[in-house]
Amino acid sequence: MELIPLLPLDRWLHFLAGIAWIGLLYYFNLVQTPAMAEANKDQKGPGSAAISKYIAPRALLWFRWSALVTWLSGLMYLAIAPQYSIHGAFTLGIGFHNIALTAIGVGAWLGTIMLFNVWVLIWRNQKKLLNLVPATGEEKAKAGRVAFLASRTNTMLSIPLLLFMGSAPHGLLF
Structure with missing residues (x-):
């Protein structure tokens, strides 16, 4: 079955999920935390x-699932778009002589790091802070610091991520 007709739908899914993910990331860092x-x-x-009881759990639900959908739809796009490949992107285009693969690859790696931060560092520690799993006061203090640093890291990584992902279709880095 030819999957190329799915490209526009997959791309829009990637954009919409990415908007939700990055929007919630900025919400957490610029609005909720302060x-x-x-x-x-x-x-x-x-x-x-x-906030802790009603807003944060719901926002974190949308946050982590939009992150996963963004990453998976991006992976699917790399797999079916004729100008890309998963291998080419994750090897940063080395051996392909294709600057677009380098750009999309850097974006894919940044997105992968950010996805790891969401599911492994932020969510695991937020569950302690929101009393969804038992934790001592000391564990909560450590969890808060880890979640804070991972979230701020993702906020900073989102800037070059958007640069590289946006420039890839044009074969331009700058």
């Missing part, structure tokens, strides 16, 4: 319980 700190300092306010 709001939680402010809510915890406010002695007369409701505190951060509502």
